[in-house]
Amino acid sequence: MDPHLLTTFVTVARCGSFSAAATELGYTQSAISQQIAALEADLGLPLLSRRPVEPTPAGRRLLEHAEPLLLRLRAARADVLRTAAAPRDRIGLAVTPLGFTAAVADRLARARAARPRLEVTVVTCGRERVAALVAEGEADLGLVDGLAAPSDPLRPPDAGPMTTAGVGEEDVVVALPAGHPLAGRAALRLADLVDARWLRTPLCPLSRLRALVGDGFPVALEHRGDDVRTLIALVAAGHGLTLLPASVLPASVLNGAVAGAVGVPVSAPRLVHRVELLHGTLPPGPAADLARALTG
Amino acid sequence: MDPHLLTTFVTVARCGSFSAAATELGYTQSAISQQIAALEADLGLPLLSRRPVEPTPAGRRLLEHAEPLLLRLRAARADVLRTAAAPRDRIGLAVTPLGFTAAVADRLARARAARPRLEVTVVTCGRERVAALVAEGEADLGLVDGLAAPSDPLRPPDAGPMTTAGVGEEDVVVALPAGHPLAGRAALRLADLVDARWLRTPLCPLSRLRALVGDGFPVALEHRGDDVRTLIALVAAGHGLTLLPASVLPASVLNGAVAGAVGVPVSAPRLVHRVELLHGTLPPGPAADLARALTG
DNA sequence: CACCTGCCATAAGGGTTGCTGATGGAATAG
DNA sequence: CTATTCCATCAGCAACCCTTATGGCAGGTG
Secondary structure: OOHHHHHHHHHHHHHOOHHHHHHHHOOOHHHHHHHHHHHHHHHOOOOEEOOOOEEOHHHHHHHHHHHHHHHHHHHHHHHHHHOOOOOOOEEEEEEOHHHOOHHHHHHHHHHHHHOOOOEEEEEEOOHHHHHHHHHOOOOOEEEEEEEEOOOOOOOOOOOOOOEEEEEEEEOEEEEEEOOOOOOOOOOEEHHHHOOOOEEEEOOEOHHHHHHHHOOOOOEEEEOOOOOHHHHHHHHHOOOOEEEEEOOOOOEHHHHOOEOOEEEEEEEEOOOEEEEEEEEOOOOOOHHHHHHHHHHO | OOHHHHHHHHHHHHHOOHHHHHHHHOOOHHHHHHHHHHHHHHHOOOOEEOOOOEEOHHHHHHHHHHHHHHHHHHHHHHHHHHOOOOOOOEEEEEEOHHHOOHHHHHHHHHHHHHOOOOEEEEEEOOHHHHHHHHHOOOOOEEEEEEEEOOOOOOOOOOOOOOEEEEEEEEEEEEEEEOOOOOOOOOOEEHHHHOOOOEEEEOOEOHHHHHHHHOOOOOEEEEOOOOOHHHHHHHHHOOOOEEEEEOOOOOEHHHHOOEOOEEEEEEEEOOOEEEEEEEEOOOOOOHHHHHHHHHHO
């Protein structure tokens, strides 16, 4: 179970080919073949069927373990190295699209005002990748968002020992096309919408919704990607519904339609859109200051 | 960051000596010295101060990562091997003391009645060890208990991909000495007891209590070990208070004192004593049957 | 049907790694 | 001051792992 062999294994499984993995890893095909053979001999089980190259059941199980294991290994290395790193005037943020709220942007602006020479990088990506980037030290701070019951913590993906802290909560609205029969309501109960057609989008995972509210929420259309405007356009065109934080799509009774979509507050169950901060141990410096500003 | 070097490192750190670690691991002292040197060279940091042998700050950080990392590595191996293991007429349970309730014992008895040749092993230990034993495949099923808000899941220690499922919830009582001024009450609010003196015991971790209710709960006495009778005896003798599931110490108004201690239900906040089942992927067999019986 | 091509397995060779055993130097106890 | 303990270092040797070269098998093609 050498991590070296493990990385080779996951690469082969991903490529579906020994030779492709060999070029990717900079080895010869022979070396890859021997490494896989060594791993299979170590476990006493075939992990890959050949021709075509596909993981066996045991191999599939190993794949599930290997990725997080290798991530944690990189995270451990990064964390140890961080103890000796010189404090830099650079900070990296990894954020989910809806995690980067106006309040966060504002606090970040203040931090930059206080340190004019501060270089800032913001990376937008999915929840898992945020956690991975923070764990590996590629980002100093991470912000993830999600639905939760009020004051309940999210369960950010586990990528090693990490500190999490709530940054903010706000109300949730159902995004509806402007002409929708329910668009004029002052509030809606989610239970009345379990049979409506919903968008499957990473910005509002239906799996989470089902875990909180119950089954239902059939999928109308699948959306991949980060862009909120795309999502709103899909809602406006009647492709399906989704939930958004109120600040993104203010309640329609106050503000009217935004780009053809309206937001209607959710009255029951009581849900909030929550943003949480993720970080490892931070040495004193701009990153720690910003973390304090965001949570304090 | 070879796991081999990592195990050597944690062994040396635990022993506080290169030579002692060498004998424990079956190497020569020279090999250990070289392995630690290799790890330090790899990370570019000193990990241990010599004479006396103690982890440096970076080493301490690495230690925090290494233990769970090695655990997950063993867990991954065990899980993969399990896919090919022949079904056995043996099941192993790892349980926290208060996780093994009468209902669980009863279901286990029924499982044994259905399969007379079934060998059963029950290991009582702490939460972390339960999770570790299940992860490593030493135990097929684990039962952990803890305080939670009603129908909120516990957060069992993370030792890799694992299934958790609620087994049961029951009310919580405050354990008081029979002569305590509040012992006759029909119910108590925890807020009225934050300034009382509490027992620090693994059976009811005060850290969890503080996370759920708030600060306070000063420590009167520290108790290490598993035994509930010891704990009740400590309460009865006035050494401090603790919380227990109602089935262990039935409400005093109904049953009077048990071994000099009485239980008074907690009216606020609403808390339950929850038991959760922990297991990896179970092949069809007695372990899977029992898991279904416990959660179904 | 023969041939070619792409792909993985295996064998042999060589460089590197990592162990043991021996020795040296520094700290500690008597 | 001496003896002892403990870690670092060195030399030597064995094991490991990668490369090059070759073999075997399956699928596509003329």
